[in-house]
Amino acid sequence: MSRELCILLMNIATFAALIPCLVTLFGIKNPSRIPEHRLLTILVWGGAGIGLLAYYMAAFLESPNLFLLHIYTIFNFVMMTLIFRSIIPRKIMYILLFAYCGFASINSIWFEHLQTLNVLSRSISAFIIMFYPLVFFLKTLKEMKARHLELLPLFWISIGALFYNAGSFFIFLFSKDISPHEELWITYFGIHAVFTIFLYIFFAIALWVRPKT
Amino acid sequence: MGKTEDLSNLSFQLAFGIIGMILLATFIIVFFVIYQRRLLQQQLNAQQAEAAYQKDLLNAGVLAQEAERERIATDLHDSIGGLLSATKIYVSNITQQLSTPQFELFKKKALQTLNENIGEIRTITNDLFPQSLEHVGVVAASRKLVEKLTELKQIQVDFYANKEQHFNKNREKVIFRILQELTNNTFKHSEAEKVPLHFHFESDQLIIHYSDDGRGFDRKAYDEKKDFTSFGLKSIDSRIAFLNGKITYETAPKQGVEVKMEIPLINPSIETNTNGKPY
Numbered sequence: 001m002s003r004e005l006c007i008l009l010m011n012i013a014t015f016a017a018l019i020p021c022l023v024t025l026f027g028i029k030n031p032s033r034i035p036e037h038r039l040l041t042i043l044v045w046g047g048a049g050i051g052l053l054a055y056y057m058a059a060f061l062e063s064p065n066l067f068l069l070h071i072y073t074i075f076n077f078v079m080m081t082l083i084f085r086s087i088i089p090r091k092i093m094y095i096l097l098f099a100y101c102g103f104a105s106i107n108s109i110w111f112e113h114l115q116t117l118n119v120l121s122r123s124i125s126a127f128i129i130m131f132y133p134l135v136f137f138l139k140t141l142k143e144m145k146a147r148h149l150e151l152l153p154l155f156w157i158s159i160g161a162l163f164y165n166a167g168s169f170f171i172f173l174f175s176k177d178i179s180p181h182e183e184l185w186i187t188y189f190g191i192h193a194v195f196t197i198f199l200y201i202f203f204a205i206a207l208w209v210r211p212k213t
Numbered sequence: 214m215g216k217t218e219d220l221s222n223l224s225f226q227l228a229f230g231i232i233g234m235i236l237l238a239t240f241i242i243v244f245f246v247i248y249q250r251r252l253l254q255q256q257l258n259a260q261q262a263e264a265a266y267q268k269d270l271l272n273a274g275v276l277a278q279e280a281e282r283e284r285i286a287t288d289l290h291d292s293i294g295g296l297l298s299a300t301k302i303y304v305s306n307i308t309q310q311l312s313t314p315q316f317e318l319f320k321k322k323a324l325q326t327l328n329e330n331i332g333e334i335r336t337i338t339n340d341l342f343p344q345s346l347e348h349v350g351v352v353a354a355s356r357k358l359v360e361k362l363t364e365l366k367q368i369q370v371d372f373y374a375n376k377e378q379h380f381n382k383n384r385e386k387v388i389f390r391i392l393q394e395l396t397n398n399t400f401k402h403s404e405a406e407k408v409p410l411h412f413h414f415e416s417d418q419l420i421i422h423y424s425d426d427g428r429g430f431d432r433k434a435y436d437e438k439k440d441f442t443s444f445g446l447k448s449i450d451s452r453i454a455f456l457n458g459k460i461t462y463e464t465a466p467k468q469g470v471e472v473k474m475e476i477p478l479i480n481p482s483i484e485t486n487t488n489g490k491p492y
Binding site: 133134137140141144146147149159162163166167169170171173174177178181184187188191 | 220223224226227230231234235237238239241242245246248249252253256
């Protein structure tokens with residue numbers, strides 16, 4: 001991929017977060033009562049806000065914005081865990097939340113400082129979140145209650161989460177190794193931008209669909 | 214040179230990892246969707262089959278009831294009706310003008326037909342509700358039932374029961390009806406020479422083995438019949454469903470029939486034979 005294309009993709013990815021945000025605006029008059037919708041709305045608005053702030057800081061203030069990634073990583077993990085709470089045993093959910101938030105905070109304060117990439121936190125977060133869709137698929141197959149998968153928000157969230165985290169896992173894991181090589185860095189974060197765009201498209205579909213009652 | 218090679222290796226490993234993970238994710242999602250659709254289809258098919266089976270059982274129940282009414286009507290018309298008509302004729306012939314021998318003859322004939330009437334009524338009521346079932350229980354009543362096969366067709370009967378055990382009366386009646394249907398089939402269609410009937414009471418269930426060495430039948434072809442002209446086995450199935458039991462048939466043309474029933478016992482009150490021996 002050319003450098004220009006990659007940069008364009010990264011810019012598009014930043015604004016792609018606005019697609020699901022726009023979908024949530026359609027539901028303002030008739031807000032969804034589905035917990036996954038409400039939590040996903042918080043996630044996409046939060047993600048879009050942090051993304052736009054990071055873009056503004058980098059493009060207009062030219063100030064360091066990596067600390068936002070540390071905040072976003074924890075925020076994203078908490079929201080994804082809460083979105084999948086219906087399929088995770090409560091006890092395990094609390095353990096995951098406390099353990100991960102504790103670990104990521106300690107990591108950001110003492111190890112991978114706020115102005116560096118939080119490789120470990122992002123990789124672990126991607127690795128754990130990858131399992132949520134798998135548990136959802138397994139539970140759906142076991143229960144066989146869902147007649148119209150395409151109308152389940154959690155189905156689209158699962159597809160997005162699985163693709164994004166599976167595709168990005170190695171990029172996060174190797175991001176420290178590739179950061180000194182600018183061309184490689186831009187190429188792989190261009191690829192990451194593609195996954196991000198897809199993730200937001202799947203989130204938009206998840207916010208659009210309403211399961212039959 | 215070394216740095217470029219390292220970079221190329223890193224790039225290759227990264228690309229390999231990303232492609233691998235994406236392929237894996239795609240495979241998982243495609244597998245999940247296809248498998249879910251297939252399971253859903255299977256579930257739907259099973260539900261449809263169950264609904265069709267329930268409808269069959271319902272039809273069999275209704276048709277069995279109609280057939281039973283028809284049989285009772287025929288029995289009443291052919292035997293009781295005819296005998297009562299004959300009695301009426303004899304009684305109406307009795308007048309004051311008759312000579313003593315003629316009077317005695319008509320009186321004798323009228324009493325004879327009345328006795329026959331009583332006998333017929335006893336037979337019909339016994340068919341409808343065997344008194345032995347009320348007094349001695351399902352084992353003894355069933356024994357009498359199969360012994361009729363010996364009386365009427367010289368079929369050798371091998372009867373065994375580990376004990377007599379009374380349980381819910383309605384369930385006893387339903388079991389008796391099932392055995393009545395089986396013995397009827399043997400009597401009418403099987404051309405059997407030997408009929409074993411074994412009762413085995415366990416702590417929580419009754420196991421009944423019934424078989425004959427007659428003509429047997431093609432169970433699959435029977436199940437596929439949709440016209441309900443022969444609903445005997447379906448009525449047995451509906452009775453077994455009522456009992457919450459299980460029934461299995463082993464049969465093939467010219468190979469006899471083996472029937473095994475497993476019926477759960479509800480509130481059993483055990484009664485052993487008076488001499489402590491099995492029936």
